[in-house]
Amino acid sequence: MTLKRLVIRVRSSLWFVPVLCVMAGAALSFATIVIDRAFEYEAIPSSIVGGPDAATAMLSTVAASMVSLTALVLTITMVVVQLAMGQFSPRIVQRILQDKPSQFAIGLFVATFVHAILTLREVTNNGDGTGQVPGVAILTAFVLVVVSIAVLVIYVHHIGEALRVSALIELVSKDTRKLIDRHYPDKGAAAQPDSGSPDLIMARESGVITVIGHENLVEEARRVGCVLELVPALGQFVPMGAPLFRVRGNQVGLDEDRLHQSVILKLERTLDQDVAYGVRLLVDIAERSLSESPFLDPTTAVQAIDRLHDILRQLVRRPFPDGRYRDAAGEIRLVVPFMSWDDYLHLAIDEIRLAGAASPQATRRLKAALLDLRSVAPADRVASIDGHLELLAADVKDKMAERDLDLALGSDHQGMGVSTEP
Numbered sequence: 001m002t003l004k005r006l007v008i009r010v011r012s013s014l015w016f017v018p019v020l021c022v023m024a025g026a027a028l029s030f031a032t033i034v035i036d037r038a039f040e041y042e043a044i045p046s047s048i049v050g051g052p053d054a055a056t057a058m059l060s061t062v063a064a065s066m067v068s069l070t071a072l073v074l075t076i077t078m079v080v081v082q083l084a085m086g087q088f089s090p091r092i093v094q095r096i097l098q099d100k101p102s103q104f105a106i107g108l109f110v111a112t113f114v115h116a117i118l119t120l121r122e123v124t125n126n127g128d129g130t131g132q133v134p135g136v137a138i139l140t141a142f143v144l145v146v147v148s149i150a151v152l153v154i155y156v157h158h159i160g161e162a163l164r165v166s167a168l169i170e171l172v173s174k175d176t177r178k179l180i181d182r183h184y185p186d187k188g189a190a191a192q193p194d195s196g197s198p199d200l201i202m203a204r205e206s207g208v209i210t211v212i213g214h215e216n217l218v219e220e221a222r223r224v225g226c227v228l229e230l231v232p233a234l235g236q237f238v239p240m241g242a243p244l245f246r247v248r249g250n251q252v253g254l255d256e257d258r259l260h261q262s263v264i265l266k267l268e269r270t271l272d273q274d275v276a277y278g279v280r281l282l283v284d285i286a287e288r289s290l291s292e293s294p295f296l297d298p299t300t301a302v303q304a305i306d307r308l309h310d311i312l313r314q315l316v317r318r319p320f321p322d323g324r325y326r327d328a329a330g331e332i333r334l335v336v337p338f339m340s341w342d343d344y345l346h347l348a349i350d351e352i353r354l355a356g357a358a359s360p361q362a363t364r365r366l367k368a369a370l371l372d373l374r375s376v377a378p379a380d381r382v383a384s385i386d387g388h389l390e391l392l393a394a395d396v397k398d399k400m401a402e403r404d405l406d407l408a409l410g411s412d413h414q415g416m417g418v419s420t421e422p
Contacts, residue, residue: 014102017100017104017106018103018106018107018110020107021106022107025110025114026114028115029114029137032119032136032140033119033137036122036137041133043135043136044135044139046133046135048135052124052130052132056120056123059116059117059123062113063113063120066112066113069148070110073105073109073152074106077102077106080162080163099162101155105155112145119134119137119141164267170267199247200231200243202244203238203239204260205265206237206238206265207238207265207266208238208266208267209232209264210265210266210270210273211263211270211272212230212234212263213263214334214336216258217230217259217262217325217334218325218327220255220259220262221327221333221334222327222328224250226249226251227332227333228246228259228334230244230335230336231243231244234273235274275339276339276347279308279344279348282304282308283304283347285300286304287301287352290359290362291355295359298356298362298415301356301362301365302361302362302365302414302415305362312348316373316377316378317378320339320340323336323337341384342384345384345385345388349366349388352366353366353395357392358399358400360416362415363392363409364407364411365413365414367389367412371389374389393409396408
């Protein structure tokens with residue numbers, strides 16, 4: 001039990017990997033110095049590593065810069081911890097401190113420092129520009145510096161990625177799944193589909209669907225003579241082992257690897273193919289600016305509605321696909337869930353309407369956007385826009401005093417500016 005407690009403490013510490021790297025740096029320095037001594041300091045020509053003065057200056061610079069880089073990484077790590085505590089949860093700190101890329105970056109910089117310091121002791125200067133220069137050790141220091149620069153760039157990118165809420169959530173989820181497999185190794189009997197239902201292909205990993213390779217899926221379905229139905233929609237999270245495809249028709253010879261490769265899963269939604277995600281981001285910005293108080297930051301909400309208005313105006317007259325993809329012969333081979341005009345309108349308007357019903361800037365800008373959309377919409381889409389205008393009026397009447405209704409229900413493309421209606 002004592003050994004297990006020690007292992008747990010070491011695994012959860014920030015210092016263990018850097019200490020190992022320090023020892024590795026010292027061992028590397030001793031090994032390269034031994035090689036230099038074996039070749040009587042002539043293994044590497046002086047034209048490459050320079051004389052004693054150049055070697056001393058270079059090693060001193062490397063040692064000083066590695067201390068600065070180490071301090072920088074430690075500072076960034078502590079800032080990340082503070083941000084994560086404030087934005088997400090204080091309990092996420094432990095997992096961030098166990099982040100192996102951060103520990104390796106710290107360890108590499110410290111190891112380079114140790115190597116430079118120990119190599120510096122081996123440089124001798126006779127005072128006339130001659131002396132002993134451990135060429136192999138200095139060349140190794142060059143390589144470590146180049147690797148350190150690359151690791152610094154990678155580390156900054158890694159920290160930026162790790163600060164995403166989806167990455168932190170997945171960090172905890174991944175460790176929890178490992179614990180489940182360790183403590184409950186028996187996965188039980190596989191779920192049996194209902195008799196007569198189409199065959200299912202299950203997801204091999206969890207994630208959000210971000211890209212769908214329609215052409216590859218259609219071609220694979222055509223090759224075996226079946227119809228593929230993608231169960232989750234673009235932008236939807238898929239648990240591991242959940243249905244990913246339904247196969248209708250012949251399934252013999254179907255290449256499941258190709259199907260999985262044609263659907264890209266990531267930690268969060270992206271703008272690669274997901275138009276609705278762009279709308280979702282703008283709605284989040286507007287809703288956040290109105291959530292604590294309708295007068296907290298209504299100008300930001302108006303700016304977000306401006307862009308939502310523009311996006312909806314680009315969509316309002318366009319036909320939408322029915323989610324059915326055909327092969328060259330016109331046979332339906334792939335069916336995927338799709339967004340309709342009403343779906344986009346609900347996504348763009350509803351939450352802002354509910355959050356901003358007490359903000360005259362938001363309601364006036366929403367009404368102006370809806371009236372403009374109504375003026376250019378095809379006849380079959382006018383009814384849905386009218387429905388949102390009625391809901392907006394009803395919500396404003398519930399939230400605003402009678403004397404303020406005329407103000408809040410005006411139409412204004414600036415929120416509070418030049419009205420298009422009295």
